[in-house]
Amino acid sequence: MWGCLVPVSETCQISREEMRKYAGHYVAVMxxxxxxxxKNLYKRIRELEKKHSDKKIVxxxxxxxxxxxxxxx
Numbered sequence: 001m002w003g004c005l006v007p008v009s010e011t012c013q014i015s016r017e018e019m020r021k022y023a024g025h026y027v028a029v030m031x032x033x034x035x036x037x038x039k040n041l042y043k044r045i046r047e048l049e050k051k052h053s054d055k056k057i058v059x060x061x062x063x064x065x066x067x068x069x070x071x072x073x
Contacts, residue, residue: 014027022034022062028044035048036048
């Protein structure tokens with residue numbers, strides 16, 4: 001599993017332009033920049049961890065614009 005992921009409480013900022021560009025994909029963000037994207041990032045994350053072991057990598061899913069999430073309480 002990924003050893004360098006940050007806790008869920010930490011957030012990353014992704015611009016609206018990037019959200020449109022990466023809609024429907026997972027993105028890996030390091031130092032505030034998208035460094036990888038795709039449907040499956042396992043191999044790329046491992047490469048990034050080896051190359052940048054001192055950096056935090058945030059992985060998140062960018063939903064498609066037509067995604068609607070409803071909560072009931």
